[in-house]
Amino acid sequence: NDLIDLRANRSRLVEYLPAEKLPQPDRAVRPASQWRRGYLPQANHLWEDFDSFVLKKRGYDAFGVPILAEESSFSTRSEDTYANALNLATGLLDRVGEIDHSKSPRLADICNPETIARAANLWQTRALKGEVRANATTRKNMVARLSHIAEFHVGLSKKQRKLLTKIKTQVRKTSPKSNAMSPPRLAWIKAFDKSPAQQRAVHAMPETLQREADAILVNWPNLKKKKRHKERMRALSLGIAAVQSAILFRGSAVRATNLRCVPFRGSGIQLNMEAESGDIELSIPAALVKNRVDIDAEFDPDARPIIEWYLSEIRPRLIEDHPYGCKLVDSDFLFPSMHADRPMEETTFASHYAVGVEAAGLSMTLHQARQITGYLILSADPSAIGLVAAVLNNSIEVCEAHYAWMDGVKAGREARRLLQQARAQSKQHRVGTQTRAA
Structure with a gap:
């Protein structure tokens, strides 16, 4: 259905698309408790x-x-x-x-x-x-x-x-261990381990999304005139996802709640962008972090252009020219909402990220982005489990439970290497011990 909306820009796909949009199935939702607060x-x-x-x-x-x-x-x-x-x-x-x-x-x-x-x-x-x-x-x-x-x-x-x-x-x-990674997430990270293409997509995700968003922003007035609101909203979603991935992969792999609630100005500023030095620092007090540990992180230099682009091109449009007329407030939060004292709603925040992830050719949640960070560190240095725990603000025990599978993979590769070496040596000629004297 998204491609049908974009068929004017995807002429090569027209012949493969149905004539009309497909009906959407009803979402299966477990009914909420009638005894929840404020209902009965x-x-x-x-x-x-x-x-x-x-x-x-x-x-x-x-x-x-x-x-x-x-x-x-x-x-x-x-x-x-x-x-x-x-x-x-x-x-x-x-x-x-x-x-x-x-x-x-x-x-x-x-x-x-x-x-x-x-x-x-x-x-x-x-x-x-x-x-x-x-x-x-x-x-x-x-x-x-x-x-x-x-x-x-x-x-x-x-x-x-x-x-x-x-x-x-x-x-x-009779319950699974809570420290262990859930089977679906474990299967996903193992598939990610075997896919160099997905790994490249993660590293290039901010720039990939920025390019696609810019291609839409160029035609912003035209699209607005033609009332192509979905395309304009896609550009904003891509921009939000670009800055989300820049912070997660080039700054600090914070939890989704902390990322969503980051102020970039005001008395409670957490994302500090030094104009003179060009440095970016993220500082979140322990009281706001799940494990009650302060988060202090310095960003990679290539994160700054993405964040500055978001602040100049995406965020103003979210507030002043929202495709669907939502009245977002220009608050101190990096990701604004319709209220000055609240950040973007959780479901909205996650849905923007989902748009960006799909555009990058990936399939992952905000939480899985944290798991990728741990995986990438351990891929470079298998002994850095303590570093992973510090970066993710988790205990070493939890990180060991999450990434123990990597030891098995590496052990299997090393075992194959030694077996190949033994096989090669067995084919070499050796002088026998029972050779007759001349």
């Missing part, structure tokens, strides 16, 4: 209890004032993961009619050994039916978080604690 009035008590749990986790300062999320080890992101676990459990239980809509459940009604075990079994049933991935860690994470709420906030008897420990052990034994 009966859920108010449940979320009041949850807010009390969050407040207790963050604690109070010496004056009895609640500690803010930014200053606590229990960040907003951590709060969201626990809320998601609660939403998942209530959704599973509600779909089989195990939550009474005539009552207002409390957190203790969900976070107890019996109900947690029931939710875990319902998830396992869905996995056996093929409705969800059987090798995902979702079930284990849900049980771990609901169990923590039960132990930390709700309060359990000695008998209940013993039962909950048994449940957690059973779930942990």
Whole structure:
């Protein structure tokens, strides 16, 4: 369908395209929990209890004032993961009619050994039916978080604690290790390892996307006049993806959340572009990073032209001349949204990157870009696992679990080399030890 929209610029493809656009299938989406925050009035008590749990986790300062999320080890992101676990459990239980809509459940009604075990079994049933991935860690994470709420906030008897420990052990034994890379991602990175073309595409991605975007920007007024909004939007998506890849591969392989929320000016500036020296530095405080570690990175020189081009050609059009008339605000965020105090929405941010990745001939998510960084470092120096951990802000244990497969690949190659050497030596003539004397 995208090619049909661009058929005027793709004349050689016209004969291969259908006459009309193909109908789009309905997206299969799991229904959200009716007991999520703000949906059912009966859920108010449940979320009041949850807010009390969050407040207790963050604690109070010496004056009895609640500690803010930014200053606590229990960040907003951590709060969201626990809320998601609660939403998942209530959704599973509600779909089989195990939550009474005539009552207002409390957190203790969900976070107890019996109900947690029931939710875990319902998830396992869905996995056996093929409705969800059987090798995902979702079930284990849900049980771990609901169990923590039960132990930390709700309060359990000695008998209940013993039962909950048994449940957690059973779930942990039947779940994949969370440190290991998921099978689909592992298969993807192994395919990437065998494809020099994809590796070249990653290295050239910022310039590739910039060139294609520039080819559209040249005709910007014409395209606007002809109301070819999709082409203009494609140029902006390519520009956003170009600067995303420049930061990820030539600066710092930060997580998607940190990349999306980067301010490039103002009091909270994180992306600092020195005008005199030409240097670019990224500095993100530990409070905003998942692993609570400061990020300080210097960029490669060839990242600057891409970022400057984005700031002069792409970002102004996003704000002042959006193809679909969206009223984006010129905020301090590198990637603007319709609100001055918020960066670009998560799904929008990821969709722009997906457009760029496809244009570069690749297939990867923002998170897989981090895995590529680790792969490229270890390809150059197999012993640099500590460096990979530092660059990705991960523990060494996680990095070892993610990239252990590379040791097997290298061992196989080295083994083949030694076997070939042995085979060659076996064909060489050797003087026998039983030769007769002349």
